[in-house]
Structures are given as structure tokens and as C-alpha cells.
Amino acid sequence: MATYAIWNNKGGVGKSYLTFQLASEYALQHPNKKVLVVDLCPQANSSSMLLGGMVDGEKILDTIHGQPSRKTISGYINDRSRSPYVSTKSGADYITQVSQYNDKVPSNVYLVVGDEKLELQSSQVSYQADPRGYDDAWRIVHLWITDLISDIKYSWNNEDCCVFIDCNPSFSIYTELALTAADRLLIPFSADGSSKRAVKAVLSLVYGQRRQSNDTQSEFYIETARNKMSLPEIYMYIGNRLTQMNNSSASAFKTVVNEISDEIYSAWQSSDTPFCVHPFGTPKPNNKKSFKNMFQFEVNDANTASVVSGAQGIPIGILTAGQRIVAGIKITVNQSQLDRQVPNLRDLVRRIE
Ligand SMILES: Nc1ncnc2c1ncn2[C@@H]1O[C@H](COP(=O)(O)OP(=O)(O)OP(=O)(O)O)[C@@H](O)[C@H]1O
Numbered sequence: 001m002a003t004y005a006i007w008n009n010k011g012g013v014g015k016s017y018l019t020f021q022l023a024s025e026y027a028l029q030h031p032n033k034k035v036l037v038v039d040l041c042p043q044a045n046s047s048s049m050l051l052g053g054m055v056d057g058e059k060i061l062d063t064i065h066g067q068p069s070r071k072t073i074s075g076y077i078n079d080r081s082r083s084p085y086v087s088t089k090s091g092a093d094y095i096t097q098v099s100q101y102n103d104k105v106p107s108n109v110y111l112v113v114g115d116e117k118l119e120l121q122s123s124q125v126s127y128q129a130d131p132r133g134y135d136d137a138w139r140i141v142h143l144w145i146t147d148l149i150s151d152i153k154y155s156w157n158n159e160d161c162c163v164f165i166d167c168n169p170s171f172s173i174y175t176e177l178a179l180t181a182a183d184r185l186l187i188p189f190s191a192d193g194s195s196k197r198a199v200k201a202v203l204s205l206v207y208g209q210r211r212q213s214n215d216t217q218s219e220f221y222i223e224t225a226r227n228k229m230s231l232p233e234i235y236m237y238i239g240n241r242l243t244q245m246n247n248s249s250a251s252a253f254k255t256v257v258n259e260i261s262d263e264i265y266s267a268w269q270s271s272d273t274p275f276c277v278h279p280f281g282t283p284k285p286n287n288k289k290s291f292k293n294m295f296q297f298e299v300n301d302a303n304t305a306s307v308v309s310g311a312q313g314i315p316i317g318i319l320t321a322g323q324r325i326v327a328g329i330k331i332t333v334n335q336s337q338l339d340r341q342v343p344n345l346r347d348l349v350r351r352i353e
């Protein structure tokens with residue numbers, strides 16, 4: 001019954017794409033389990049893909065956003081803003097069964113739809129979390145998404161389910177709420193210099209890692225500790241689209257991947273507390289190789305297959321080779337592109353407990 005946040009402090013690394021693919025593939029592999037996606041990014045990209053992609057998904061999003069009482073994450077945040085310090089127990093009012101709109105997604109996938117209004121709500125949420133207004137405000141407001149998920153689980157009679165939270169790259173208040181709600185963290189990264197900086201930022205913002213002894217730590221880290229709340233454990237760091245470049249760039253990328261891996265390994269060496277050793281019952285890794293085997297993963301680039309998958313809201317695991325029309329343009333999906341990513345993603349999902 002784990003809750004996974006998919007976050008990196010960098011944009012465009014594949015958080016939403018992976019949320020869409022992981023949730024769909026997890027649902028296919030576990031047809032008797034419910035899968036919940038909470039879209040905590042105001043861009044609502046994973047919602048758009050789940051609901052049918054660039055054309056159909058966007059239309060459905062417009063319809064949902066156009067309703068007076070929004071059945072979206074913002075509708076829930078609105079509820080909580082009216083009752084910030086007492087749970088409204090209303091989380092289950094905000095779920096959408098994805099297959100009602102997009103029959104390509106398995107019927108056991110549910111979504112709390114993303115909403116651009118979240119951006120407008122964030123200053124109000126920060127205000128309500130300010131302990132200068134009410135002593136316990138920080139803790140209670142940071143539990144809003146935890147409450148949302150537990151309301152939904154309760155409405156499902158607490159049966160076994162898996163939750164994925166798609167996050168915005170910024171370390172905003174709603175990202176903090178997502179991280180508080182998550183038990184585990186998946187960190188996608190791409191192979192470039194700024195990804196390395198972003199991974200360092202994750203380690204410092206969430207886990208309080210200091211570069212210099214006088215570095216200040218994030219309020220999130222300090223308040224989480226002061227309130228004795230838990231942080232998500234690092235489950236995996238996922239190199240995404242590492243193979244998109246040609247061979248001559250490949251070795252340069254390898255260097256970046258190794259540097260990111262070294263960074264996370266050195267965090268592990270200084271403290272293994274923020275890591276989730278898995279699968280359950282496995283001994284802790286005792287060297288770099290076994291550490292990488294457990295925590296590092298690479299997802300290949302699927303090229304036009306991923307464009308079609310995202311644009312038409314067809315999980316890549318069920319996409320077939322052939323020609324498709326996307327936004328009026330003929331696009332070919334080759335079997336070789338599918339072969340590059342599909343087994344890869346299936347393998348990743350098999351490692352998600
Ligand atoms: N493995 C992959 N193969 C091919 N394309 C991919 C892959 N992963 C992501 N993409 C594409 O890369 C682009 C960026 O991905 P995505 O929007 O998921 O990133 P993000 O981290 O969610 O971005 P943001 O920070 O803006 O929310 C998208 O067009 C997506 O379809």
C-alpha cells in the first residue's frame with residue numbers, strides 16, 4: 001500500500017510521462033489492485049495523458065475544469081481551505097475513474113485530476129500553514145494530501161492499492177504536501193549537468209544534506225523534524241531517456257550518470273535512513289555495485305512511440321506498431337522503438353512493491 005512521489009527539482013525529466021506509464025503498467029500487472037494517481041502539478045500533464053492525450057484528454061480536462069464544483073485537486077484544496085485544521089473527510093468526492101473517459105487505460109486506475117488553479121491557491125495554502133496564525137498549522141496543513149489519500153483508501157475499504165503522485169518541479173507548498181504524503185520517492189533525471197544540480201537540490205531540500213557546515217536547511221526539512229513527521233524514503237533514481245543521443249554523446253552522458261550515482265551513493269554512505277531497501281526482506285547493499293543494482297534504473301528513449309503514447313493516451317505497454325495520425329500528422333511507431341522501452345518499463349514496474 002505504498003505511496004510514491006515522482007519528483008525531481010528539475011523540469012522536463014519525465015515525471016509526468018513516467019507517472020502515466022507506471023500507473024498504467026502497474027494496473028495491468030495488478031488487475032485486482034486499485035491504482036490511484038494524484039496529479040499535484042498545475043500543468044496537469046499526467047492527467048491529460050491519462051484522460052486521452054493531447055486532443056481528447058485536453059477536451060475532457062476543459063470540461064472537468066469548467067464545472068462549478070471542480071472534481072479536481074483544486075476542488076479538494078478549496079474544501080480544505082474552508083476547513084484547514086479539521087479534516088473534511090471529503091477526499092473520495094474527488095476521484096475520477098480514468099477508463100470512463102479513456103478505455104485504453106485499465107479500469108483499476110483512478111485519478112485526482114490536476115488543475116492549473118493550484119498555482120493560484122498556493123499562497124493561501126502557505127498562509128494557512130503558517131504557525132504564526134495557529135500553533136499546529138504547519139503540521140496539519142502539510143497532512144492535507146495524506147488525508148486526501150486516506151479518505152480515498154477508506155472509501156475503498158482500505159483494500160490494497162498503490163498511489164503515484166506526480167509533482168511539479170518547483171519546491172512549492174504543494175510539492176511539500178506531496179512529499180509529506182509519500183512513503184517513497186522516485187527521482188527521474190536526465191543525463192545533463194543541471195540534472196546533477198537538481199539531484200543535489202533534492203538531497204538538500206528534502207533530507208537536509210549540507211554542502212558546507214554553515215549551509216541553511218530548508219524550512220520543510222526543519223519543520224518535518226520538529227513535528228516528528230516522516231519523509232519519503234528514496235526508492236529509486238531513474239535515468240530517463242539516456243539513450244536519446246547518438247553514440248558520440250553517449251560517453252559524456254555516462255559520466256553525468258556516474259556523477260549523479262556517486263552523489264546519491266555518498267548520501268547513502270553518510271546515512272542510509274532516507275533510503276528504502278527493497279524488495280522487502282533484502283539485506284542492505286554493502287557495496288556500490290549492489291547499491292546501484294537496488295536503487296538505480298534506466299528507462300530508454302522510445303522516440304516517436306512515446307510521442308504517440310502520450311499524445312493519444314495509450315499506455316506504451318499496449319501500443320502497437322504501425323502508422324497513426326497525431327494532430328493531423330502521420331507518425332510511424334516502429335516495433336524497435338517499442339522493444340526499447342516496453343520490457344524496460346515492465347521491469348521497472350515489477351520492482352515497485
Ligand atoms: N523515456 C522517454 N522516451 C521518450 N520520450 C520521453 C520519455 N520520458 C519523457 N519523454 C518526453 O519528454 C517530455 C518531458 O517529459 P515530462 O513532461 O514527463 O517531464 P516532466 O518532468 O513531467 O516535466 P515538468 O517538470 O514540466 O512537469 C515529454 O514530451 C515526454 O513525452
Ligand SMILES: [Mg+2]
Pocket residue numbers: 015016017041043045046167
Ligand atoms: Mg510534469
